[in-house]
Amino acid sequence: MRVITASEINGIMTFRDLVETLRSAFRAEIETPVRHHHTIARPDGADATLLLMPAWNDFAAQGHSQRGYIGVKIVSVFPDNSKVSKPSVMGTYMLMSGQSGEPLAVMDGQAITLWRTAAASALAASYLAREDSNRLLMVGAGALSPYLIRAHASVRPLSEVLIWNRTPAAAEKLARAINGKHGLTVRATEDLEGGVRGADVVSCATISSEPLVKGDWLSPGTHLDLVGAFRPDLRESDDAAVTKARLFVDTRGGALSEAGDMAQPIAAGIISAEDVAADLFELCRGEKAGRRFYDQVTLFKSTGTAIEDLAAAIHVFLKA
Template sequence: MRIIGSAEADHLLTWTAVTEAIREAHRLPQAEIGDMLLSRDGRSLLNRGAWIEGLGIALKSVTVYPDNPRRDPPLPSVQGGMLLFDEDSGAPTALVDGILVTKWKTAGDSVLGARLLARPDSRRLLICGAGTVARTLIPAYGELFPDLEQIILWNRSTDKAEALAAECAGNVIPVTVATELAEAVAAADIVSTATLSKEPFLKGEWLSPGAHVDLIGAFRPDMREADDTLLQRAELFVDSRRTTFGHIGEIQIPLDAGTITAEDVLGDLHDLCAGTAGRSSPDAITAYKNGGGAHLDLMVGALIRRLVEAGDSRG
């Protein structure tokens, strides 16, 4: 069994390759998936399994410890690993660094959703959050949206946003910091949220016509980033109904309250990749809930293994 770490594989990946791998895999039969989530004192253990006919089998197990970056020395907030299995024999073929898979899967999922829903002439991106995911969104959106002219960061702790912006001082697309969230949202073509918020902070009334909202952060049943107005005002999409309905507060809380119905979710990545769902007009507001899932981990993990093995064959 091959063990693949970040140092061996990270440099082999591009956001274009990752999004194309996810898009192509959504043309295969739908995955069988299963999740187990354990939480205690704000810390979580996520176990996610997937089987995609023609691609393989995977099981990813990761911990989410939000306080880890404040340790001395700091540790990643997300840690773990993913096992890949051969579909024919059931034999384990690779153990891939979970941080590597999560990094490319999470941002790749969102930026693919944006490519399929956001206006292609989008110029201004607002990222809410200044942590690990926000850091990866900057190059991901930069590569897939070459017409971007400005990336704006907002975070409840302005110091963290300013520190991340300083890290990006040499970025081709200028990275700046906003202190007034409502003004930044109104001026943005794309709004991407990557926070650990439990209460909605992004208001639908702030959005301008034609905006796209990329909702990443809320991954537990008790978490939300967008308010009811946003979900009612937007044309709503998810990466997978099976990993969002009944699992993620961003969707399930308003479903339970009757704020939205299941029919208000107009499509998922299978529909978007097939071209059977999408933005209705240039002025429509679209929202995409990134719920993740082991099927996406498998898609990215299989790509990582292929790239590493291709490098081996080249010597």
């Protein structure tokens, strides 16, 4: 059994390849049982959480022969870890043979998650963002943001990137780290409204409890990519945004019930589940159309799925 570290994963992955691997995965038949959620009582502090996210398949990874795999991501959430300078969320991915069940590899779960989450947004953008999109606004400056910037740049001819964050210093730091790389001119901004109005693609990765992006700010033809706000009580876009845009999700089961950007306006009767034009399965299989015309505003909401983890893990294993 191999142990594959985050640095190895970062050396293996490219977004162009991973996007195509995910496209193949969403076209295939993959089993994704409901994730297991366990609370671990800790008398000396906040309760911890253990998450188990399994998946198995038979799809042929791009450029490789048909093989079956089983995978499970194991995630622990210990809220009190911040008191001892450790991450609150940690994860490991185990990949097994679908033919014998034997363990094949153990991988860094955080690295797998960062790469697959950003690649899923880029996959959606390949159907939903205008082909001439060259200006990106990144809302949020956390660990996922640089991955999202690179991912979107792999599917659209981006040249200009603005980064907005509630803490301007964090946006400045990330902009300095990326500016000039990957053919991108990257700057920080404190003008969120102006950044949204001038962007072709707006990507959000925050844990905001209040809407950040307003529909009135979205220019004709903008693609809005909502990656954060993964709980029903969190939200990155307002009601005007979801009523103005043609709506898409990664999976209906996850996005419509778990994500506040969808769940809140559905609960309020502002939109219905039927207003979602397509999910990634339907887009990748050609069953539903993505962007219909140049000036259309599109919105993609993701909450993540074990399909993406499994596809990314197989991709890494076959290239390692």
